[in-house]
Amino acid sequence: MKYRISANVIRRLPRYLRRLKLLDRQEVEKVSSTGLGELMGLTASQIRQDFNCFGGFGQQGYGYNVKQLRDGIGGILGVDKPLTAIVVGAGNLGRALIANFHFASYGFTLAAAFDTSPALVGTSLAGTPILDGSRLDTYLSENRVDVAVLTLPKAFASSTAKLLASHGVRGIWNFTGIDIDADLGDTVVEDVHLSDSLLTLGYYLRGKQEQE
Amino acid sequence: MKYRISANVIRRLPRYLRRLKLLDRQEVEKVSSTGLGELMGLTASQIRQDFNCFGGFGQQGYGYNVKQLRDGIGGILGVDKPLTAIVVGAGNLGRALIANFHFASYGFTLAAAFDTSPALVGTSLAGTPILDGSRLDTYLSENRVDVAVLTLPKAFASSTAKLLASHGVRGIWNFTGIDIDADLGDTVVEDVHLSDSLLTLGYYLRGKQEQE
DNA sequence: TAGATTGTTAATCGATTAACAATC
DNA sequence: TAGATTGTTAATCGATTAACAATC
Numbered sequence: 001m002k003y004r005i006s007a008n009v010i011r012r013l014p015r016y017l018r019r020l021k022l023l024d025r026q027e028v029e030k031v032s033s034t035g036l037g038e039l040m041g042l043t044a045s046q047i048r049q050d051f052n053c054f055g056g057f058g059q060q061g062y063g064y065n066v067k068q069l070r071d072g073i074g075g076i077l078g079v080d081k082p083l084t085a086i087v088v089g090a091g092n093l094g095r096a097l098i099a100n101f102h103f104a105s106y107g108f109t110l111a112a113a114f115d116t117s118p119a120l121v122g123t124s125l126a127g128t129p130i131l132d133g134s135r136l137d138t139y140l141s142e143n144r145v146d147v148a149v150l151t152l153p154k155a156f157a158s159s160t161a162k163l164l165a166s167h168g169v170r171g172i173w174n175f176t177g178i179d180i181d182a183d184l185g186d187t188v189v190e191d192v193h194l195s196d197s198l199l200t201l202g203y204y205l206r207g208k209q210e211q212e
Numbered sequence: 213m214k215y216r217i218s219a220n221v222i223r224r225l226p227r228y229l230r231r232l233k234l235l236d237r238q239e240v241e242k243v244s245s246t247g248l249g250e251l252m253g254l255t256a257s258q259i260r261q262d263f264n265c266f267g268g269f270g271q272q273g274y275g276y277n278v279k280q281l282r283d284g285i286g287g288i289l290g291v292d293k294p295l296t297a298i299v300v301g302a303g304n305l306g307r308a309l310i311a312n313f314h315f316a317s318y319g320f321t322l323a324a325a326f327d328t329s330p331a332l333v334g335t336s337l338a339g340t341p342i343l344d345g346s347r348l349d350t351y352l353s354e355n356r357v358d359v360a361v362l363t364l365p366k367a368f369a370s371s372t373a374k375l376l377a378s379h380g381v382r383g384i385w386n387f388t389g390i391d392i393d394a395d396l397g398d399t400v401v402e403d404v405h406l407s408d409s410l411l412t413l414g415y416y417l418r419g420k421q422e423q424e
Numbered sequence: 425t426a427g428a429t430t431g432t433t434a435a436t437c438g439a440t441t442a443a444c445a446a447t448c
Numbered sequence: 449t450a451g452a453t454t455g456t457t458a459a460t461c462g463a464t465t466a467a468c469a470a471t472c
Binding site for chain 1: 410
Binding site for chain 3: 451453454455457458462466468469472
């Protein structure tokens with residue numbers, strides 16, 4: 001990797017991975033840049049350029065081996081080197097992620113969840129123990145945590161993020177819908193703004209409506 | 213609106229709206245493109261270009277009035293002209309959205325939710341009735357629905373999407389994590405791929421790790 | 425009026441697309 | 449070998465940034 005890969009390319013990698021997993025499940029063995037482009041709505045050129053940021057996974061005259069390409073892209077994204085994650089806030093959203101989101105497929109080991117509700121503390125969900133939120137501090141001192149999934153009420157977002165970062169949590173997957181304003185050093189925050197997505201849908205929908 | 217607005221600009225509008233709401237809550241009355249740029253990590257030029265796609269909201273020598281700009285961008289996104297939405301699938305994720313996602317703020321009226329679980333059908337959550345999933349078909353025949361939030365298990369995604377589209381639902385907010393392959397005519401699908409977001413975070417995290 | 429800041433045009437930069445030689 | 453398709457360089461296109469005249 002000689003130079004910095006652009007964010008545009010990085011954000012396409014998960015899409016490639018998804019499609020390649022699907023092709024593999026469909027027992028497709030090889031795919032050309034043209035074929036993949038048709039499936040994904042991209043040009044063959046772009047696909048070849050993207051892959052060549054990482055030094056080429058293909059074979060001239062043949063195309064790309066699906067499994068090999070899938071593993072190559074998976075490797076770039078690091079799904080084969082698990083990081084440890086915890087969920088902070090086991091409300092509906094937190095529980096939805098614990099129960100239905102397959103962390104392991106994406107290179108994360110979900111170690112524990114935290115909540116303050118007495119009804120939840122001490123129980124476990126899909127194999128993940130739900131621990132007492134007031135013990136988060138202690139837990140972080142005693143266990144290595146790479147990523148925290150922030151699914152608690154907005155009001156606690158910034159202070160919790162600060163606590164997490166101060167204990168060496170290096171990534172925060174932020175579902176609270178507010179931008180964390182606390183200084184987190186070099187902890188990376190990935191914001192999930194569901195409203196952005198819905199607003200975008202609304203824009204295109206209303207645009208269509210007017211045309212009609 | 214003389215020409216087609218690029219997707220890049222559209223995807224930035226919700227971010228502007230979010231920041232402007234925050235500024236208004238902080239009782240800031242006016243903001244310059246430079247000031248807003250510093251807050252959001254964008255250049256002043258880009259901000260002025262973006263706004264000028266829609267014909268300019270500012271006043272030379274003064275800047276932008278926060279409330280006016282907020283309402284202007286809100287208007288472009290249509291938050292002032294509500295569309296009707298339903299939630300299909302009231303599992304943890306569906307319930308999280310019903311209870312915590314403020315549809316009304318984003319221009320949507322949540323009319324009902326559907327699920328097949330006998331424990332849920334007939335109850336209501338945060339004012340939204342949860343109806344019997346087997347009645348979805350009938351409901352759609354009798355009620356106008358603009359957008360459906362798809363939060364049911366993957367296995368039902370495509371068939372349900374098809375049903376929705378055939379009844380005139382024009383937008384689908386798809387949380388199932390699979391790309392809907394059924395032909396939906398001109399129904400717009402907005403996919404929420406949470407895994408894409410986490411994989412991206414993982415990439416940047418692991419990159420940092422290597423540097424150190 | 426003078427200062428500030430927009431709206432808008434021009435310049436630059438980066439990303440996408442096209443082309444083609446390399447090679448399986 | 450001939451055909452196919454990549455890897456990679458060159459051309460194009462669009463998006464971002466810079467500059468500045470308009471104007472509040």
